[in-house]
Amino acid sequence: MMEQNPDRPPAGVALDLVVRYAETDAMGVVHHSTYIVWFEAGRVAWMDAAGMPYRTVADGGHHLAVTKLQAEYRSPARFGDTVRVVTRATSLRSRQVCFAYDIYSADDGILLATGNSEHISVDTHGRPAKIPSQVLAHLIAGMERLARDDTT
Amino acid sequence: MMEQNPDRPPAGVALDLVVRYAETDAMGVVHHSTYIVWFEAGRVAWMDAAGMPYRTVADGGHHLAVTKLQAEYRSPARFGDTVRVVTRATSLRSRQVCFAYDIYSADDGILLATGNSEHISVDTHGRPAKIPSQVLAHLIAGMERLARDDTT
Amino acid sequence: MMEQNPDRPPAGVALDLVVRYAETDAMGVVHHSTYIVWFEAGRVAWMDAAGMPYRTVADGGHHLAVTKLQAEYRSPARFGDTVRVVTRATSLRSRQVCFAYDIYSADDGILLATGNSEHISVDTHGRPAKIPSQVLAHLIAGMERLARDDTT
């Protein structure tokens, strides 16, 4: 088990994405459901950076099903903008993992949205199933390594 | 201004949707971002039922921009299922409106997901702008009418 | 095998859909990729009407993978419009099925878009696999019944 140390926020992994036209809506800005897809891309990038790609976990027969999701929208993104999704793991346990997200405009650094998500580990039939201890150890080691990289 | 009476939950408007294949993901179930789109369809249906379609509000130069969103996922939906989105307005003010959502399996009544969203009123340039008093009065009247219809 | 009779176009199955806000883009109209999702919803509705739901085919271990797709866009759809997707099966064989689509504005009957798609039958591993003869017979019988219903 690994909880974040409140004195030192966990290290974030940045992923830059170019806003697609298909991601906008008739208000002329990015549709709010798109950020949920970006959060997902962010946590996939986090797992890649932690050395335990989501695809490896999935190929091993486990999925991290979303059980809870929160998002706050502060400033709109527009077609052609580059957004930076910064993802942090905030809790890693054998049954539940949690992530937090900050999305910035990569052009001017403005914070566009924040969010967090909770996930339970399930098997390929969708039944709750502990994350294999090796996978969890890998994720925690990755989290610690990312924290070190972040502070040096 | 209109807050919900805690003793009597606000009336819900039901919208049935058939799950599209495009809404599923490689886990074999509906992707979690789809529910956010269903919430939106639910609140559009609520506004229709309240007698103040979102299109009318938008044509009048106002948008209800999402500022906050929460979702909890309990049970997965699958391709071909019919889901019932039940939407309630939980707060209607000139600057902010809030909605709550329950999504059920229409086939067996199982609760699949719940959620809520907060919105501020903006003009076509995305600047905060009070909901016109006539529109707000219409929404509140609709909310009260829906509550009466619900209890009789 | 069943090819369409050029003298009598195959019967169409109509599906009405309300345009979602998430389906629009910054041009203020429905994004062109959305029509591809509507085509799919149309052929799912066709298979339901033909008495052989796509879910039944999929549960039996077969999928109709899209191999080719064409779309022509004539007039834009907008948020809140109701569109009518009229789907016809134009060819039903054990290895390949083809569909054609017309999308109208349900409000004023204007033709918005047309399209067609070709599909091959694959197994759950994505390998080409003949549609089971019973499933094919069901689809052809449904196609003939829809044609009769259409002309009476």
Added chain:
Amino acid sequence: MMEQNPDRPPAGVALDLVVRYAETDAMGVVHHSTYIVWFEAGRVAWMDAAGMPYRTVADGGHHLAVTKLQAEYRSPARFGDTVRVVTRATSLRSRQVCFAYDIYSADDGILLATGNSEHISVDTHGRPAKIPSQVLAHLIAGMERLARDDTT
């Protein structure tokens, strides 16, 4: 006006994209509508490379509305794959522009899908409107420069 020389195919602009989980479907592969969104990202990248970003065209009050679309699907993409979208302009005129797309697996070079699209120039009200001659000249100059870069 600028048509492609049949003896020398126009130069392609490559864009690499990582497949998102949200882009998959219950068949375990990328949903066919996703490729349409990737085609769009490809032509946006082409216009960037040609020195006339789509955003600049749009900010000037013109849009390139899709009138026709074709896609052929050869091999499925999967979650986590990197796909390479290679986009070519095949015709540039004041009223119509055409693009062609090839999508490869960036990992092993396998051709996954091909496609092409036709677009007419419209104003912000969706009415046909010639592409401004300066914009067109820029696009043609970009196309020629890309062709030179491609062959040297």
